[in-house]
Amino acid sequence: MSDLPQRIDVQEEGPRExxxxxxxxISTERKIELIDALSETGLGEIQxxxxxxxxxxxxxxxxxNVVSGIARREGVRYTALWLNERGLERALxxxxxxxxxxxxxxxxxxxxxLNQNRGxxxxxxxxxxxxxxxxxxxxxYFRGSMMAAFGCNFEGDVPIAxxxxxxxxxxxxxxxxxxxxxxxxxxxxMAWATPESVKQVVGAVRDRxxxxxxxxxxxxxxxxxxxxxxxxxQMGVDSFDSSxxxxxxxxxxxxxxxxxxxxxxxxxxxxxxxxIDTGIDLEALLDAARLAEDVVGHDLPGSVKRxxxxxxxxxxxx
Amino acid sequence: MSDLPQRIDVQEEGPRExxxxxxxxISTERKIELIDALSETGLGEIQxxxxxxxxxxxxxxxxxNVVSGIARREGVRYTALWLNERGLERALxxxxxxxxxxxxxxxxxxxxxLNQNRGxxxxxxxxxxxxxxxxxxxxxYFRGSMMAAFGCNFEGDVPIAxxxxxxxxxxxxxxxxxxxxxxxxxxxxMAWATPESVKQVVGAVRDRxxxxxxxxxxxxxxxxxxxxxxxxxQMGVDSFDSSxxxxxxxxxxxxxxxxxxxxxxxxxxxxxxxxIDTGIDLEALLDAARLAEDVVGHDLPGSVKRxxxxxxxxxxxx
Numbered sequence: 001m002s003d004l005p006q007r008i009d010v011q012e013e014g015p016r017e018x019x020x021x022x023x024x025x026i027s028t029e030r031k032i033e034l035i036d037a038l039s040e041t042g043l044g045e046i047q048x049x050x051x052x053x054x055x056x057x058x059x060x061x062x063x064x065n066v067v068s069g070i071a072r073r074e075g076v077r078y079t080a081l082w083l084n085e086r087g088l089e090r091a092l093x094x095x096x097x098x099x100x101x102x103x104x105x106x107x108x109x110x111x112x113x114l115n116q117n118r119g120x121x122x123x124x125x126x127x128x129x130x131x132x133x134x135x136x137x138x139x140x141y142f143r144g145s146m147m148a149a150f151g152c153n154f155e156g157d158v159p160i161a162x163x164x165x166x167x168x169x170x171x172x173x174x175x176x177x178x179x180x181x182x183x184x185x186x187x188x189x190m191a192w193a194t195p196e197s198v199k200q201v202v203g204a205v206r207d208r209x210x211x212x213x214x215x216x217x218x219x220x221x222x223x224x225x226x227x228x229x230x231x232x233x234q235m236g237v238d239s240f241d242s243s244x245x246x247x248x249x250x251x252x253x254x255x256x257x258x259x260x261x262x263x264x265x266x267x268x269x270x271x272x273x274x275x276i277d278t279g280i281d282l283e284a285l286l287d288a289a290r291l292a293e294d295v296v297g298h299d300l301p302g303s304v305k306r307x308x309x310x311x312x313x314x315x316x317x318x
Numbered sequence: 319m320s321d322l323p324q325r326i327d328v329q330e331e332g333p334r335e336x337x338x339x340x341x342x343x344i345s346t347e348r349k350i351e352l353i354d355a356l357s358e359t360g361l362g363e364i365q366x367x368x369x370x371x372x373x374x375x376x377x378x379x380x381x382x383n384v385v386s387g388i389a390r391r392e393g394v395r396y397t398a399l400w401l402n403e404r405g406l407e408r409a410l411x412x413x414x415x416x417x418x419x420x421x422x423x424x425x426x427x428x429x430x431x432l433n434q435n436r437g438x439x440x441x442x443x444x445x446x447x448x449x450x451x452x453x454x455x456x457x458x459y460f461r462g463s464m465m466a467a468f469g470c471n472f473e474g475d476v477p478i479a480x481x482x483x484x485x486x487x488x489x490x491x492x493x494x495x496x497x498x499x500x501x502x503x504x505x506x507x508m509a510w511a512t513p514e515s516v517k518q519v520v521g522a523v524r525d526r527x528x529x530x531x532x533x534x535x536x537x538x539x540x541x542x543x544x545x546x547x548x549x550x551x552q553m554g555v556d557s558f559d560s561s562x563x564x565x566x567x568x569x570x571x572x573x574x575x576x577x578x579x580x581x582x583x584x585x586x587x588x589x590x591x592x593x594i595d596t597g598i599d600l601e602a603l604l605d606a607a608r609l610a611e612d613v614v615g616h617d618l619p620g621s622v623k624r625x626x627x628x629x630x631x632x633x634x635x636x
Contacts, residue, residue, distance in 0.1 A: 004514070151628070153631055154635070155635070156631070156632055156635045156636075157632075191625060192628060194588055194591045194592050195545075195548045195588070195592070196322070196592045196593075197591075197592075220621065221621065221624075221625035222584070222587060222621050222622050222625040222628075223544055223581065223584035223587070223588075223620065223621030223622060223625070224544060224584070224587075224588055224621075226541055226542060226544065226545045227513075227544045227545035227547075227548045227588065229545075230513045230545045230548065230549070231548070259621065259624075259625065263541065266540070266541035266542070269540060269541070269542075270512055270513070270541075270542055270545065273512045273515075274512050274513070274514045274515075275514075302541065303538065303539065303540050303541030303542075303577065304540050304541060306539075306577075307509060307539035307540040307541070307577065310469070310510060310540075313471055313474070314474055314475075317472070317473070317474045318474075
């Protein structure tokens, strides 16, 4: 019937994106409560914090306390975000984090300049320096990360050739530093993707590098997040970033309507109903999604937490 | 790349579903204002009211005044809903409505019993009587309509064989009355469909009757509406019911989380971005979606009205 994968990995980014984005204040205890609930759902990976400048991102001023306070569950990778050397050092000081090296770029140089204040040439130097730092600290897992892979609010449509060029750049930088890029993240940072463009971009990368694992990071600003994820599944993509209850938003996307990542429980529901294993207990995840709404104090976008799962209905019928 | 249709028809059901569902009260003038705005968007068909019992559906007690008050635009089909002979007579008394005959059934007999208080045997008799009435009034366009074609909150999963059996029943009833069923509506009344089940059900119907046009009616209760529509497009389906801003909900679906039809502007946005012609001016439709929120007095689910269209961004860049 189709080339859908039998199993996918979900990287939960809701806590990191949500607590960065929400006005709050949200107490450290409640952040920990949500992450601990997520740990019990079967999720294999949870991004639990952001080691960033507390003046710029006050929602993560307590990242050290959150990361030390969560109950570590075996089999769950706890990851974190940082944007520079100082952030990495803080993350290295934490216990029990799985630190991923990153080789980052953007399919839109304009977005990179606006977002990170550097162009491609400067970015290459930064990436080389960061890899040296990762290696120095014994980090061996590397993720290639390409922002704006499907379009850019400041540059418009992104040609597929640009995505291939930047993917080549990631591989070249890795080669020059003698590291291997385990997975390539294609991010629809500003929600320009459609199901067809997901197929085209993923297909082009796959044609060029058939063995390179791809993960998708799909923002849901224009309501196509789940459809885009389905298109990715049809292309055999078996790894997705997502956000419980649809927590978060992109403060750098250039307009206030920007939504968070595709909603974890809606994605998991779709996969479960299509026979794709996620390893996740949907009912526990729905409880966590409702808890997320309670923690942030307002409604969040996800649908299944309102509509309910079908297995709940099936059980009632038997 | 794919079998996507070059062009689709969209049947706008937002006003009919929304004003039935919303607690209101919403004035007749504001209902007319929204419908008139929708008439200017390029939509080819708008369901503008429901000739039902005003005691049961107070939101449509003013259907006669709404239907006589709207500004008819050439090229737009204005349709309406009725559930019995009395409703049809009221619709016949209105000027300028396009009346569609319907041959209705449900893939779940349990749902039909709960929703319409009759089983398959009684329903057949009702359908025969209604066709006689349609013919008497010169109605020649017939839509086969199958509720719960993808699953049922009261019966569970629906086997594809059941869908085929009920589609056969629709065709047999039509044949016995010497009428032709122009289009078959497969309704995911209670939001059980996934993209894969849409493909399977549509594929099975198409295999059996390759020339029978199919239209999809997809509720968005579990967040898969747009993904399900994309799966339909991939199967060559070129006709969809939808609801501006996601207005509406199904009061008969058995739980209060039931959402409305797939959101018109999100569907149109996806199609436009994938090069599928809808004949609709997305910007005008987004204005109508925002007007719909103003008319009902609260936020509605659609995403693109918040996120904005990409063509708006493209224009700013050039």
